[in-house]
Amino acid sequence: MTVPTPNPTPTPALEVEGLAYAYPDGHTALRQVDLVVQPGERVALLGPNGAGKTTLILHLNGILQAAGGEVRVGGLPVAKAHLKEIRRRVGVVFQDPDDQLFMPTVRDDVAFGPANLGLRGDELDRRVHAALAAVGMTEAADRPPHHLSFGQRRRVAVATVLAMDPQLLVLDEPTSNLDPAARRDLADILQSLPVTAIVATHDLPYALELCPRAVILNEGVVVADGPTPEILADAPLMAANRLELPYGFHPTHT
Amino acid sequence: MSGGHGHAHGLYLPRHSVVHRLRPHAKVAATLAFVLAVVATPRDAFWVFGLDAVLVATVALLAHVSLPTLARRLAIEAPFVAFAVFLPLVGEAPHTDVAGLSLSEPGLWGAWNILVKGTLGVAATVLLASTTTIAELLTGLDRLRVPRAFTAIAGFMVRYGQVIVGEGRRMRIARLSRGYDPRWIWQARAVASSAGTLFIRSYERGERIHVAMLSRGFTGELPAATHDRADAREWLAVALVPALAATAALTAWLAT
Numbered sequence: 001m002t003v004p005t006p007n008p009t010p011t012p013a014l015e016v017e018g019l020a021y022a023y024p025d026g027h028t029a030l031r032q033v034d035l036v037v038q039p040g041e042r043v044a045l046l047g048p049n050g051a052g053k054t055t056l057i058l059h060l061n062g063i064l065q066a067a068g069g070e071v072r073v074g075g076l077p078v079a080k081a082h083l084k085e086i087r088r089r090v091g092v093v094f095q096d097p098d099d100q101l102f103m104p105t106v107r108d109d110v111a112f113g114p115a116n117l118g119l120r121g122d123e124l125d126r127r128v129h130a131a132l133a134a135v136g137m138t139e140a141a142d143r144p145p146h147h148l149s150f151g152q153r154r155r156v157a158v159a160t161v162l163a164m165d166p167q168l169l170v171l172d173e174p175t176s177n178l179d180p181a182a183r184r185d186l187a188d189i190l191q192s193l194p195v196t197a198i199v200a201t202h203d204l205p206y207a208l209e210l211c212p213r214a215v216i217l218n219e220g221v222v223v224a225d226g227p228t229p230e231i232l233a234d235a236p237l238m239a240a241n242r243l244e245l246p247y248g249f250h251p252t253h254t
Numbered sequence: 255m256s257g258g259h260g261h262a263h264g265l266y267l268p269r270h271s272v273v274h275r276l277r278p279h280a281k282v283a284a285t286l287a288f289v290l291a292v293v294a295t296p297r298d299a300f301w302v303f304g305l306d307a308v309l310v311a312t313v314a315l316l317a318h319v320s321l322p323t324l325a326r327r328l329a330i331e332a333p334f335v336a337f338a339v340f341l342p343l344v345g346e347a348p349h350t351d352v353a354g355l356s357l358s359e360p361g362l363w364g365a366w367n368i369l370v371k372g373t374l375g376v377a378a379t380v381l382l383a384s385t386t387t388i389a390e391l392l393t394g395l396d397r398l399r400v401p402r403a404f405t406a407i408a409g410f411m412v413r414y415g416q417v418i419v420g421e422g423r424r425m426r427i428a429r430l431s432r433g434y435d436p437r438w439i440w441q442a443r444a445v446a447s448s449a450g451t452l453f454i455r456s457y458e459r460g461e462r463i464h465v466a467m468l469s470r471g472f473t474g475e476l477p478a479a480t481h482d483r484a485d486a487r488e489w490l491a492v493a494l495v496p497a498l499a500a501t502a503a504l505t506a507w508l509a510t
Contacts, residue, residue, distance in 0.1 A: 116473065
């Protein structure tokens, strides 16, 4: 029996160990995923279509149950016993804001998550207001989501998750269908948020701008993990994983 | 649905008026009470219907809804009126002759009853819909203790009805863009399979919405929508219209 030594490093924001998952139809989506994310890091999750990015995301908040391996968020294992706390800690912004926004008004929609956590009254109002202010959508609080532009709906979708005060923000294809100005707005918002983030994207310049670190997932395995500029500059690695930079774009010349 | 265009605003007319500002649950309750009072009025109490019409017109003017607009929106009751027109032709004896037609007297009374009560009821409801957004209506119903499941289903219908209509419209445009120009019933196969695809897409969207809800801690119970209370003055103001209509109806019953 030894005196417990103080932990030299803080608890990682996210630990994924040997995660494996096969869909009920037998298709193996994740073979062996290992990933550790430290608090405050922003990590890009790259990979071709069908690499398992979305499947991995659905494991981070316990929508899918791991067939093998384990996921821990802030040290807490993702398991049925504490799904509520896991879903508070992990905020997932899905690809299609129409899937995420379903309440009659923006305010009610942003309140949905924190209300599920048991918040009521003034505290709930404060959360809603702060989340909408963080994405610059305070004005739209009383409007129905379907009257907003696509870019605005995406920002509200981010607010719905911020209102839950997550420790880990997960964005699935945040720039899909956005025009360049809306894409820029979202980047500024994400950069202003002091939370750990995982950004699954095909938008490689966006990954380079927002995320110092990148992970490539392919066929259910993490095949590369390192600083984003180095990974994007590794032409053979990129080609092997069906990743391609936009024409004329050089990750190291920016 | 992508882009900010093409949304159905429905019947709502955005104006700044006292009627628009009233709390939705007070408006819903007042409308319901007014319709009940109208229905309870004896059919031969013409002066009561006159008073009710004046009340509706006054509220319409207060709400900045012009009477021609209100009249145009009454068209929704046309199918019911069409039914009422048949009653005097098929009704029982005694008959009376009007312009060479033998019309049934009970039938005439029945037609008048449907026509006047229907018109007043529809006018009140049209006014409610013109001055209250769907979101407000839902919170109003919620506030009036309508079970949350009902208001939630209505909310989902409004929200996703538009998404699905938008998807259907895009699929139609995509069909037309590939030279699809159906002229005969046997060419409808593409429309039928589009409908099937739309159903599957909607079903899958339902699953994605559920996953997104679960991700935000949904446990099967929808939280109450945010709403504020109506004060006594406001209740008094909205109660005035149905109270007048009900008093008039009662007076008419007592007089007969």
